[in-house]
Each structure stands twice: as structure tokens, then as C-alpha cells.
Amino acid sequence: MRIVVGHLYPDYLNIYADRGNIAVLAERARVRGHELDVRAIGMHDDVPEVDLFYVGGGQDREQALVAEDLAGKAEVLHAAVADGAAVLAVCGGYQLLGRSYRDLSGAELPGVGLLPLRTVAGKRRMIGDVLLDCAWAGETLAGFENHAGRTSLEAGAEPLGRVVSGFGNDGESGYEGCRAGRVYGTYLHGPLLPRNPWFADRLLMEALAHAGVEVELTPLADELEHAAHTVSAARARARGGR
Amino acid sequence: MRLPIPLALEAAALRSAGALSRIAGRGGGTTLPGKLLWKLDPGAIELLARRLERGSVLVSATNGKTTTSAMVAEILRPSVRVAHNASGANLVSGVASTLLERNGAELGLFEVDEAALPEVVRRVRPRALLLGNLFRDQLDRYGELEIVAARWCEAVASLPETCLVLNGDDPQIGNLARPGALVFGLDDPRQARPALQHAADSTHCVRCGTPYDYAAAYVGHLGDYRCPSCGHARPPLALAARDIELNGLDGAAFTLATPAGDTHVELTLPGLYNVYNALAAAALALALEVPLDGITAGLHRFAAVFGRFERIAVGDRRLLMLLIKNPAGANEAVRTLVEGAAPRVAVVALNDAIADGRDVSWIWDVDFEPLLAGLESLVATGTRAAELALRFAYGGLARERIEVVPSLEQALDRGLELTPAGGELTLLPTYTAMLALRKVVADRGHVANYWVTAP
Ligand SMILES: [Zn+2]
Numbered sequence: 001m002r003i004v005v006g007h008l009y010p011d012y013l014n015i016y017a018d019r020g021n022i023a024v025l026a027e028r029a030r031v032r033g034h035e036l037d038v039r040a041i042g043m044h045d046d047v048p049e050v051d052l053f054y055v056g057g058g059q060d061r062e063q064a065l066v067a068e069d070l071a072g073k074a075e076v077l078h079a080a081v082a083d084g085a086a087v088l089a090v091c092g093g094y095q096l097l098g099r100s101y102r103d104l105s106g107a108e109l110p111g112v113g114l115l116p117l118r119t120v121a122g123k124r125r126m127i128g129d130v131l132l133d134c135a136w137a138g139e140t141l142a143g144f145e146n147h148a149g150r151t152s153l154e155a156g157a158e159p160l161g162r163v164v165s166g167f168g169n170d171g172e173s174g175y176e177g178c179r180a181g182r183v184y185g186t187y188l189h190g191p192l193l194p195r196n197p198w199f200a201d202r203l204l205m206e207a208l209a210h211a212g213v214e215v216e217l218t219p220l221a222d223e224l225e226h227a228a229h230t231v232s233a234a235r236a237r238a239r240g241g242r
Numbered sequence: 243m244r245l246p247i248p249l250a251l252e253a254a255a256l257r258s259a260g261a262l263s264r265i266a267g268r269g270g271g272t273t274l275p276g277k278l279l280w281k282l283d284p285g286a287i288e289l290l291a292r293r294l295e296r297g298s299v300l301v302s303a304t305n306g307k308t309t310t311s312a313m314v315a316e317i318l319r320p321s322v323r324v325a326h327n328a329s330g331a332n333l334v335s336g337v338a339s340t341l342l343e344r345n346g347a348e349l350g351l352f353e354v355d356e357a358a359l360p361e362v363v364r365r366v367r368p369r370a371l372l373l374g375n376l377f378r379d380q381l382d383r384y385g386e387l388e389i390v391a392a393r394w395c396e397a398v399a400s401l402p403e404t405c406l407v408l409n410g411d412d413p414q415i416g417n418l419a420r421p422g423a424l425v426f427g428l429d430d431p432r433q434a435r436p437a438l439q440h441a442a443d444s445t446h447c448v449r450c451g452t453p454y455d456y457a458a459a460y461v462g463h464l465g466d467y468r469c470p471s472c473g474h475a476r477p478p479l480a481l482a483a484r485d486i487e488l489n490g491l492d493g494a495a496f497t498l499a500t501p502a503g504d505t506h507v508e509l510t511l512p513g514l515y516n517v518y519n520a521l522a523a524a525a526l527a528l529a530l531e532v533p534l535d536g537i538t539a540g541l542h543r544f545a546a547v548f549g550r551f552e553r554i555a556v557g558d559r560r561l562l563m564l565l566i567k568n569p570a571g572a573n574e575a576v577r578t579l580v581e582g583a584a585p586r587v588a589v590v591a592l593n594d595a596i597a598d599g600r601d602v603s604w605i606w607d608v609d610f611e612p613l614l615a616g617l618e619s620l621v622a623t624g625t626r627a628a629e630l631a632l633r634f635a636y637g638g639l640a641r642e643r644i645e646v647v648p649s650l651e652q653a654l655d656r657g658l659e660l661t662p663a664g665g666e667l668t669l670l671p672t673y674t675a676m677l678a679l680r681k682v683v684a685d686r687g688h689v690a691n692y693w694v695t696a697p
Contacts, residue, residue: 011445011453015378015386020606023636059386065451128600144601189603194632224635227628227646235594 003029003207005038006050009058009066012043013092016146016189018056021090024193024200025052032217034208043069047076050085052207057091057189060121063101064109070096071110081114086182086206090192094177094185095119095149115178115185116154117169124148130168130188131236132161132176140164141196142232143188145176151187153178160186165236182206195228276331276339287334287365290341291350296322298350298366299526302359302394303374303409305571306519307332309511310374311353313523317532317540318349326351333358334365349530356390360397371398372407372526373415374518377462377570378443378604387414387443394418407525409518410477411464413444413454419477426481426525427466429499433486433514434458434465443570449474461515462570481528483507483521488514491562491582498524498538505534507541511551513578515571551578556688559661563669565676566590567598569607575670576613584616585668589657590634591624591650591675598672602626605633614639619660621645623653624675650675651682 007022026036041047043066058066081087089097098117101109111118125148132141141161150170153159159169160177168176169187177186184203186192193200201217208215279286291298301311308330315326325347327340332355340352354362356376363371373394378387391414398406398418410416410425419425437459444463446453452471459465468475483496494509494517509520520541527537554561564579566572579585594602610633620643622631627648635641647653654669661667671679 014607017603017606020603020633020636023606027636059388061388061451062446065446144603146601189601191603191606194606194636195629224628224631224641224644224646228626228632231626231628235600 001034001208001211001213003034003036003052003204003211004048004050005036005207006041006048006053007038008041008053008055008070008093009043009062010040010056012062012066013056013058015059015062016057016091017191018054018090018189020191021056021088021193021200022054024191024197025204028197028200028217028220029204031220032204034204041073047073047080050080051210052203053077053080053085053087053089055087055089055093055096057093059092060103063092063096064103067096067101067109067111070112074112074114077112077114081181081183084182084206084210086203086210087114087184088203089115089183089185090189091147091187094187095151097183097185098151098178101149114183115180116157117151117178117185118154119149119151122148122150126167126171126187128166128239129232129236130166130176131164131233132166132168132188133164134161136179137198137202139196139198140229140233141186141188141192141199142229142236143186143190143192143196144232145187146189147187151178160184165239182210190232195225195232197222197225275342276335276337279335279338279342284365287338287341288367290338290344291366294325294341294344294347294350296349297369298352299370299372299530300352300354300359300362300366300368301372301374301522301526302354302356303372303522304356304377304379304568305574306374306515306522307353309516310372310519310522310526311351313520313541313544314526315351316544317523317527317537318351318530319540321532321536322349322530323347324349324351327353334361337362337366357393360393363397363401368401368404370405370407370526370529371401372522373398373418374409374522375412375462375464375570376414376444377568378607379568379599391448405529407522407529408477409464409522410479411460411466411518413448413463413467413474413476416477417448417474423477424480424525424529425477426521427476427479427483428458428460428464428486428514428517428521429466429479429482429484430486430496431458431466433488434460447472447474461518461574464518481521481525483517486514486517488512488517488581491578496520498534500524500528500534502528502534505538507538509541510545512582513574515574515578516551553666554683554688556658556683556686558663559658560666561669561683562666563671563676563679565673566608566670567673569604572605572608572610572670576608576610579668580612584613585666586616586618587621587657587660587665588613588617588619588668588670589621589623589653590630591653591669591671591679592622592626592630593624593672593675593678594626595674597674602629605630608633610634611637617643619643619645621647621653621657621660623647623650624672627653650678654679654682 159175
């Protein structure tokens with residue numbers, strides 16, 4: 001099966017090894033007999049029919065450059081998600097998927113509104129290893145965060161996970177990320193997917209479902225993946241609470 | 243806290259602190275006295291700097307600052323007594339330590355950490371400032387590139403009298419040019435890359451945000467750029483490297499074009515990034531009024547700085563060590579290796595101590611792929627060995643060719659075992675892994691520890 005991935009603004013939002021996440025999706029699809037067709041969606045580009053969208057992180061400047069263009073794509077993105085397309089947004093991309101982003105000067109960037117949250121830039125950067133408990137999936141996520149933005153979820157919004165160690169969305173709430181149906185946003189770069197293969201497979205299954213096949217993916221040995229997860233999780237635990 | 247200790251007494255006491263820590267084997271004692279001085283009396287650094295009769299020059303860059311300043315030191319060696327932080331201690335404390343140990347030096351030559359530059363500039367007030375490049379490096383420590391660039395801009399503005407020596411090929415640095423600045427860059431489109439590398443950083447106009455058009459892209463985002471929208475472009479070059487010849491791992495040569503005439507430069511160091519380093523060193527030396535033949539002779543004498551590119555004989559095998567620390571630098575190490583003889587066995591070491599960067603995501607932005615074709619065995623080592631192994635596995639290296647050996651010493655031995663007699667083992671370590679591997683090799687008697695051999 002061919003899985004179409006729409007990579008939004010790869011020339012602008014790519015700071016935290018976002019291509020590592022894409023490489024993991026491509027390889028894990030390939031060994032199961034599927035093919036990942038990754039298409040760059042840049043400034044002023046039309047949005048094609050896509051099974052999985054990916055939005056990465058950028059520096060403040062790049063983020064501001066793409067924000068308006070992305071907001072202009074909001075309608076077609078909402079329609080794609082309503083149709084069952086999956087979305088993974090990391091760091092800056094996560095912030096832009098919310099309702100708005102307010103920078104230090106007080107200026108407000110428009111968001112896409114796919115996730116029920118708002119972000120306000122802060123002075124202190126929240127940096128370090130993170131471990132999340134994702135009880136909804138019976139799994140954990142290990143990664144690295146580096147953000148000055150403080151994200152607050154609206155009442156009733158589902159976080160991606162509970163913070164075991166690290167800062168998370170705002171350094172206070174004890175939650176990290178957000179999920180709404182097949183839309184996932186997180187500050188964890190890491191990159192996220194190499195050391196959290198269950199999450200990569202979940203995204204692939206959801207993308208495949210959108211492409212028209214409901215399948216369970218054959219499990220892989222994932223020895224290196226688990227070893228990397230263990231080290232990353234241990235780093236986060238050693239750091240302790242926030 | 244300011245203690246009224248006479249400076250000479252203070253300096254003597256602090257020097258012995260350095261000697262003590264060296265004897266105790268605590269990492270060479272290269273910064274302890276400086277740290278003490280910095281704590282006791284930060285103003286003393288200014289006082290010590292002012293005693294250098296020919297003033298000070300600073301060298302900063304994400305990549306190549308150690309090599310570049312060592313080249314400048316070699317160029318100056320026959321004619322000037324220089325205080326140089328050769329061991330790479332490049333924070334304020336390292337500069338302070340070097341000033342304390344100056345022993346009759348006339349000129350201060352300091353490589354300076356990108357983030358520490360504003361503070362060192364405030365204390366030292368350099369007569370010349372060389373800015374080489376800005377790449378993304380350790381985002382967890384330095385923050386975003388734009389923030390470092392903005393701080394550099396302020397630092398430069400605070401030095402109206404200082405001679406600026408700037409790499410015009412970097413848009414962020416070319417943008418700092420002002421009348422009287424000495425701007426250098428490459429002028430040889432044959433050496434350009436067909437496309438911008440993945441890890442290219444400053445590819446959008448620093449003034450208006452439009453993507454630059456590149457007539458030539460050399461290393462990362464360094465090249466001959468022009469903004470199609472507002473016209474911001476590489477400033478005119480006062481110094482250029484032309485007719486560049488890269489001779490694999492054996493060295494490089496180029497024509498150095500300067501306002502004082504053209505000359506031929508031969509380097510024993512490989513790779514385009516070392517052409518940049520040599521060009522930068524030549525520009526700074528020219529700003530210090532060294533004649534052209536003194537510059538070419540110094541560059542010719544120069545041998546690699548520890549670990550950054552080093553061959554060490556170990557019994558009947560050889561080690562080839564290249565430091566990797568960020569995507570742009572690692573890409574050039576890979577390019578240099580592949581243009582020489584691509585390795586069949588490699589030990590790649592990823593540590594995540596503070597000096598390496600706690601955030602190891604950068605390895606996913608390195609173009610390691612050109613290495614994979616010829617690679618029979620990869621030993622992944624260091625504190626994040628498994629993560630590194632994943633990078634190569636998802637890059638396309640078959641998992642059965644990858645061994646994960648977290649202990650650096652065991653990984654080195656395994657690499658040597660896999661290397662045939664008479665062969666060469668390639669080591670690509672991050673900073674603290676490089677120091678540790680070098681210590682293992684030194685403890686076995688193959689090479690001296692760096693603070694003993696540093697000039
Ligand atoms: Zn422009």
C-alpha cells in the first residue's frame with residue numbers, strides 16, 4: 001500500500017532532526033511491504049490528498065514566516081482531518097496547530113485550530129530529557145524538549161501524556177502535548193519516533209486506515225529502539241521532576 | 243566580591259593553583275586559575291589584557307575556531323610572543339587563565355566560545371575580531387542561531403574601533419560588514435555543492451526572510467548568496483581563495499588573493515572547511531600586518547590540532563580521528579573521508595555530556611549516508627551508542643553490520659580487531675568522547691596528552 005505523507009514546510013521547519021522521524025516512518029512502512037510517498041508542501045503550495053501530515057519545528061523567525069501561509073491552509077487541513085487523515089506536529093509545528101501563538105512582543109500569530117490550545121512565549125526556555133506516561137496507549141514516550149512557549153490546553157482537551165520527568169506543556173500542569181482523534185502535537189523532538197517505535201507504528205496504522213486498509217502491522221524486534229528508549233528514559237528520570 | 247589582593251600576588255597564587263591541578267591530573271588545569279580570578283576579581287582580566295603591548299585579537303565561530311586560531315599562532319610564532327588559549331579553554335575563565343600564564347607575551351590571541359563572545363569582548367576590547375561562521379550547534383546550550391547572531395551584532399557595535407575580519411560567505415556574518423572590514427570568502431564555483439545541504443541553516447534572507455539564491459554553496463549555507471527580493475548579497479571580498487585543489491585526506495592547496503597580491507598556499511590538512519580556516523587565519527594575519535610570505539610559510543608549517551584531524555600509529559595499525567560536534571562540521575568530516583578513501587571500518591562515538599550537548603537530535607541532521615556504501619562494520623559507542631546505531635540503521639546500514647559497544651575503550655579495541663594489519667581505523671567522536679579516546683590511546687603510550695603537547 002502507498003502511504004502519502006505531506007511534510008509541511010520542510011525548508012523552514014526542520015530544526016530538530018525532523019527528517020529522523022520521517023526516515024523511521026519510511027523504513028517501518030517498507031519492511032511491512034508498504035511504501036511511504038513523502039511530498040513537501042511549501043509556501044503557497046496547494047495541499048494534496050494526504051494520509052499523514054507532518055509539521056516539524058523551526059526557530060522563531062522561520063515559524064513567523066510560515067504562520068500566515070499555514071493559517072491560509074486551515075480549511076483544507078480541517079477537511080482532511082475530518083476525512084480521517086492523521087497529523088503529527090512537533091515543537092513549532094505543535095504550537096502552530098493550536099488556536100494562536102503570542103510572541104514576547106505581544107504580537108499574535110494565527111493558528112490552524114486543529115488542537116484546542118493556545119501558546120504564549122515565555123522568557124525561560126524549558127530544556128531537557130522528558131519521559132511521558134501515555135496511559136491511553138499503555139506506553140511511555142521518551143524524548144527531548146527545548147521550548148520557551150507555554151502551552152495551555154482548553155478544558156476537556158486530551159494531553160499526549162502525563163509528565164513523569166521534565167517540563168511538558170507549560171512546566172506546571174504536569175501534562176505534555178495534545179491529541180484530538182488522529183491529530184497529535186508534542187514538544188518532544190528527540191527525534192521522537194526512533195526511540196518510541198510504538199508511536200511510529202500507531203501513526204502508520206492510522207495513515208493506512210485513511211488510505212483504505214485496516215491492518216495490524218507485524219511486530220519488529222526493535223532491540224536498538226528499546227535500548228535507546230531505555231537510555232533516554234533514564235536520562236529523564238535522573239533529572240527528576242520539573 | 244572584590245578582594246584587595248595585589249595583582250602580582252594574586253597571579254602568583256593562581257598560577258600555582260594551575261600547577262597543582264595539573265599535578266593532580268584534573269584535566270590539565272587549564273581553566274582553574276582563570277575561574278578563581280573570574281570569581282575573585284573580574285576587573286583584573288581587563289587589567290591583564292591591557293598589559294599586552296600589542297593588544298588582543300579574538301577568533302569566534304561555530305566550527306573551526308580552534309584550528310583557525312592555532313594557524314594564526316603558527317603564522318605569528320617567528321615574529322610575535324603570543325598568549326594563546328591553545329588547549330581550547332575558550333570561555334572567559336580560559337581567557338583569564340591564559341592571560342595569567344602569559345609570561346612576557348606581547349599579543350593576546352584567543353579563540354572564544356560563541357556564547358561567551360559578548361562578555362570576552364567587554365573584558366578584552368580586542369584590536370581585531372575574526373568571525374568565521376554560525377551554524378546550529380547544541381541548541382540546548384546556545385539557544386537558537388538568531389539569538390547568538392543578535393548578540394554578536396551588539397558586540398560588534400560596541401567595538402567601533404576594532405578591525406573586523408569577517409567571513410562574507412555566511413549571510414549572518416556578511417551582514418555585519420562595515421567600512422574598513424576585511425571580508426573573506428571562497429571564489430571557486432567548481433568546488434560548490436550541487437544543492438544546499440540538509441543542515442544548511444541561514445538560507446533565508448537575514449533582512450527580509452526570502453530564500454537566498456546561491457550562485458555557489460560551499461559548506462552548509464556558506465557561499466555566494468543573493469536575496470532576489472531585497473538584494474542583500476555577499477559583500478565584495480577583500481580576500482578570496484581561488485583555484486582550490488582538494489587532495490583527498492592528504493591536503494589542499496589554493497591561490498590566496500589579497501589586496502597585497504596573490505600567493506599559493508599548500509596545506510597538510512584536508513577538506514574545504516580547512517581552506518576556510520586557512521583563509522580566515524590569513525585574513526587575520528594580514529590585519530596584523532604579517533607579510534604574505536610569512537602567512538604562507540606559517541600555513542605550510544601548520545600541523546593538525548589535536549583530535550580534529552589526527553593520525554596516530556597504534557602498533558601495526560593506524561587511527562584516523564576526526565572530531566564531530568554538529569551537523570555542518572560532521573558533514574565536512576564525512577565529505578573529506580569519502581573524497582579520500584572511504585572507510586571500511588569505523589568507530590563512531592556519541593556522548594551527551596554538557597560539552598557534547600545533552601540533546602543528541604543533531605545526529606539525525608548529519609548526512610552520514612555517503613559513508614554507508616563502503617562500510618563493512620560500524621561500531622557505535624559512547625553514552626548514547628544505541629541512539630547512534632539507530633541513526634545508521636534508519637539511514638540504510640544493515641543492522642548486522644552495526645555493533646553497539648557503549649564502552650569507548652572496548653569499542654576502540656573492537657574497531658582495531660576488525661581492522662586488518664597495516665590498515666587504518668576511522669574514529670568519529672564527539673568532543674568528550676574524543677578526549678576520552680585520546681586518553682586511552684595516550685595511556686597505552688601511543689600519543690602524549692594534549693596539555694603536554696599543546697604549543
Ligand atoms: Zn532579502
